[in-house]
Amino acid sequence: MGIGPGSADYLTPAARAAILASEVVLGYRTYLHLIEPLLAGKQVISSSMMQEVERVQTALQLAEQGAEVALVSGGDPGIYAMAGLVYEIAAERDSPADIAIVAGVAALNSCAERLGAPLMHDFAAISLSDLLTPWAVIERRLEAAAVADFVIVLYNPKSKKRAHHLPRALEIIGSHRNPETPVGMVTAATRDGERTLIAPLREFDPALVDMQTTVIVGNSHTFVWRGKMITPRGYRTKYRLD
Amino acid sequence: MGIGPGSADYLTPAARAAILASEVVLGYRTYLHLIEPLLAGKQVISSSMMQEVERVQTALQLAEQGAEVALVSGGDPGIYAMAGLVYEIAAERDSPADIAIVAGVAALNSCAERLGAPLMHDFAAISLSDLLTPWAVIERRLEAAAVADFVIVLYNPKSKKRAHHLPRALEIIGSHRNPETPVGMVTAATRDGERTLIAPLREFDPALVDMQTTVIVGNSHTFVWRGKMITPRGYRTKYRLD
Secondary structure, three states: OOOOOOHHHHHOOHHHHHOOOEEEEEEHHHHHHHHHHHOOOOOEEEEOOOHHHHHHHHHHHHHHHHOOOEEEEEEOOOOOOHHHHHHHHHHHHOOOOOOOOOOOOOOHHHHHHHHEEEOOEEEEEEEEEOOOOOOOOOOHHHHHHHOOEEEEEEEEEOOOOOOHHHHHHHHHHHHHOOOOOEEEEOOOOOOOOOOOEEEEEOOHHHHHHOEEEEEOOOOOEEEOOEEEEEEEOOHHHHHOOO | OEOOOOOOOOOOOOHHHHHHHEEEEEEEHHHHHHHHHHHHOOOOEEOOOOOOHHHHHHHHHHHHOOOOOEEEEOOOOOOOOOOHHHHHHHHHHHHOOOOOOOOOHHHHHHHHHHHOOOOOOEEEEOOOOOOOOOOOHHEEEEHHHOOOOOOOEEOOOOOOOOOHHHHHHHHHHHHHOOOEEEEEEOOOOOOOOOOEEEEEEEOOOOOOOOOOOOEEEEOEEEEEEEOOOEEOOHHHHHOOOO
């Protein structure tokens, strides 16, 4: 289940109910910390960041033994998160566990909210992490999305080991887009230390991005008004707006 | 603000609080019906589907006069919905109204949830409505997304006037993707009459799609297990999953 971007204001009643109904709650410790008030009386299994496979295996084993298990994910488990790994491992084991996903407000939803309205037209979400995807595939997708004028949401724009991914991605996009194209970033949306920045592509500083950041690059029509990043839907071509 | 896919279980506390704090609530009548219990004692202005421009102008006028106004959108107002039009019209008027977007669980989040885990890897969202976008641009984006092996989320797959958009879109995608590629559709997610279907691209029947449907086409790795559509993230290339 997804707990949304972090603030309890974005935790859906469905996710809250699923957590409260569970006997065991598993998750990355940062996410568990965000829902601490809901964990009283439950078995809690927290883990560090890179232990996704073990976490899912444990969750499935417990569920197969009859326990009500909540596996907690930040954002929406269905977008670049734990839902896929749960099904992948369940399929591998042909697990009889009864699995349900509970969607949440994902990073792309909350970052768009903070920036204004950047996702009003066709967009592509691309992860810059090459841990599980060859970098050549990522470059090919960046190129395709840039050429076809998609708004582009960049997930995992920075990792501990690789600082050059984001500059390279912006270079690829920039070779097909005006240097004045607005680029927005949101770090720690709805959480302590939230930071938001919008800058033209030519000036955007990748050094400001960290592992909690999502970056959105506008399309050829995106503009900035009073600090908000806005991709028009196209009403102006059909209607008078004033 | 976004009320999510429809069920109150997906209405965030942030959206609920914003509705309760408002004096005037505006929206398409189907959405207002879904949040009826929250509307007691408020001025409610409901409208039919094609009156978005007038609805936003009214909302801004009321807000400029000092009213607390909630403009309600299904799903997430930030994804192909009302947030952009609000900012477009506000910019046109250089409106002094204090505007805040409240993100919600969008159609792509709730449809992915219902189908399993299709959005675990890079994806493109493309609207098939050519009311405000030239069809040639839509075809170019379909082609680009298909060639670069994005999972593809199709918004507005059917309209009253045009039945041929979805078959044509699937034909474009199919010219770059295996005919066995899973395609999922969800109609009326979380609402009365919800329907879910997963079929191979070669068999998928566009006639089953209506105006409340979202369609997701898998990438070259997407598979089906026990009726769920799963796009692997790539863990299997690095880890043993059994």
